[in-house]
Structures are given as C-alpha cells and as structure tokens.
Amino acid sequence: MLALLTDPAAWASLVTLTVMEIVLGIDNIVFISVLTGRLPAQQAERARKIGLGLALIFRIxxxxLLSFLIGLTAPLFAIGDHPVSWRDVILLGGGLFLIVKATLEIHKGIEGEEEHHSSKVKASFAMMIAQIIAIDLVFSVDSIITAIGMADHLEIMIVAVCIAIAIMYLASGLVSQFIHAHPTTKMLALSFLLLIGVALVADGIGYHIPKGFIYFAMAFSAGVEVVNIMAKSKRAKRVPVEGDH
Structure with a gap:
C-alpha cells in the first residue's frame, strides 16, 4: 500500500479512474435529483444522502467481488448472434425502468397532475428509496465493469470510487437546487433519463452507443437551457425598467 503512494503510475491511474467514475455517475446524479424533487426539502436531502451512500456501498x-462481477459478463444464452449475459439482463431491466419512469413523470408534468395533487399527496419516501436502490445497482454494475482494467490495484479502485461519490454528493445538491429553482429544466432532466434508458437497453441487446455521444448531447442541451434561462432573466429585469418610462 505504501509503495503505491510513491508510484506515479498509481497516481495517474487514480486520477483517470476518478474522472471516469464521475463521468459515469452523471446519470446517477440526474436520476436521484429528479426523483427526490418530489419530496419535501428535508426528506429530499436525506434521500440523496441515502441514495449516494448506497451507491458507494454497492460499488465497493x-x-x-471482482471474480463474481466478471462472471456476470459470461454468456447465459444467445439470441441470434448476440450472446446474452447477466450484465445484459441487468442493463436491459434498468433501461426499461428508466424509460417507464421518465415517461410517467413527463406525462404528469404535461397533464398537470403533479401540480394538481401536490398539496394532497406526498411522494412515498420508502418507495423513492426502493427506486434509488434499484437504479443504483444498475449504474454500479455498469460503472465497475467499465472500470475493471483501468487500475491494477483494488485500493486504487476503492479510493477512486470514494472520491467520485463525494463529488457526486456535492453535485447532486447543486443539480437538485437548480432544477427546483428552474422548473422547466425538470423536463430536460427527464429527457436525459429517457436518453440514458434507451442507451442502457441498446447496450443490453448488443448495440453499444458510445457514452461520449450521449454526454455531449446532454451537455449541449444543458448549455442551451442555461442560455435560455439567462436570456429570460435579463428580459425579466428589463421589463420593469422599460415600464417606468
């Protein structure tokens, strides 16, 4: 362990793996931020802590259990020319869950059901945690399988995951606050979940979509939304001034 502290290759591996874990955790952050947005402020904060804490535990x-995890990629059966493994089944199930969840949330937003029932019905905290656990497991499997091979030492992998989860925790609060302050961004976040769900389903059936394309599309859409918010804010500030004249 002490030898790793003086090994430049180990530090380079740690930095690379940490960055990759943070990038792969973006979808986890979006899901938790959207899901906890339906809870009261105190419960939302608690749910985020539990959700990301569970994400850390699952990853460690x-x-x-690397040998078990690698075994998840072994073919169970084949559909045509595509061998299906437990990893494919997990990704397929998680992708379908995200698609269904995001579609239902978008439907509620468009039909106005969320606003109509918000004063009468509060989201079940236990149900939220159950959903976070389910999707945490899917993202954890995908994240760790992708990370295998980038580092040769388990200690480096665990430290990288801990650092990434800590940064994800800080980011999840900011993302949640931003979505709460700008309700229109919730629809954008839900569309991100749809996109991620489709990518997981595609991966599960053997059609891998490079994550770089997905994250670029998300970053571009988020950038456009930020510009729209800034423009709207400036227009709102100009209206009273023009009205005084």
Whole structure:
C-alpha cells in the first residue's frame, strides 16, 4: 500500500479512474435529483444522502467481488448472434425502468397532475428509496465493469470510487437546487433519463452507443437551457425598467 503512494503510475491511474467514475455517475446524479424533487426539502436531502451512500456501498462490494462481477459478463444464452449475459439482463431491466419512469413523470408534468395533487399527496419516501436502490445497482454494475482494467490495484479502485461519490454528493445538491429553482429544466432532466434508458437497453441487446455521444448531447442541451434561462432573466429585469418610462 505504501509503495503505491510513491508510484506515479498509481497516481495517474487514480486520477483517470476518478474522472471516469464521475463521468459515469452523471446519470446517477440526474436520476436521484429528479426523483427526490418530489419530496419535501428535508426528506429530499436525506434521500440523496441515502441514495449516494448506497451507491458507494454497492460499488465497493462489487469491487471486492471482482471474480463474481466478471462472471456476470459470461454468456447465459444467445439470441441470434448476440450472446446474452447477466450484465445484459441487468442493463436491459434498468433501461426499461428508466424509460417507464421518465415517461410517467413527463406525462404528469404535461397533464398537470403533479401540480394538481401536490398539496394532497406526498411522494412515498420508502418507495423513492426502493427506486434509488434499484437504479443504483444498475449504474454500479455498469460503472465497475467499465472500470475493471483501468487500475491494477483494488485500493486504487476503492479510493477512486470514494472520491467520485463525494463529488457526486456535492453535485447532486447543486443539480437538485437548480432544477427546483428552474422548473422547466425538470423536463430536460427527464429527457436525459429517457436518453440514458434507451442507451442502457441498446447496450443490453448488443448495440453499444458510445457514452461520449450521449454526454455531449446532454451537455449541449444543458448549455442551451442555461442560455435560455439567462436570456429570460435579463428580459425579466428589463421589463420593469422599460415600464417606468
């Protein structure tokens, strides 16, 4: 362990793996931020802590069970020319869950059901945690399987995951606050979940979509939305001034 502290290759591996874990955790952050947005402020904060804490636990457990995790990629059966593994089944199930969840949330937003029932019905905290656990497991499997091979030492992998989860925790709060302050961005976040869900389903059936394309599309859309928000804010400030004249 002490030898790793003086090994430049180990530090380079740690930095690279940490950055990759943060990037792969973007979808986790979006999901938790959207889901906890339906809870009261105190419960939302608690749900985020529990959700990301579970994400950390799942990732560390999976790292310690590398032989089992690698076994998840072994073919179970084949559909045509595509061998299907447990990893494919997990990604397919998680992708379908995200598509269904995002579609239902978009429907509620468009039909106005969320506003109509918000004063009468509060989201079930236990149900939120159950959903976060389910999707945390999917993202954890995908994240750790992708990370295998980037680092040769389990200690580096665990430290990288811990750093990434800590940064994700800070980012999740900011993302949640931004979505709460700008309700129109919730629809954008839900569309991100749809996109991620489709990518997971595609990966599960053997059609891999490079994550770079997905993250570029998300970053571009988010940038456009930020510009729209800034323009709207400037227009709102100009209206009273023009009205005084």
């Amino acid at each position: 457990i999976l790292l310690m």
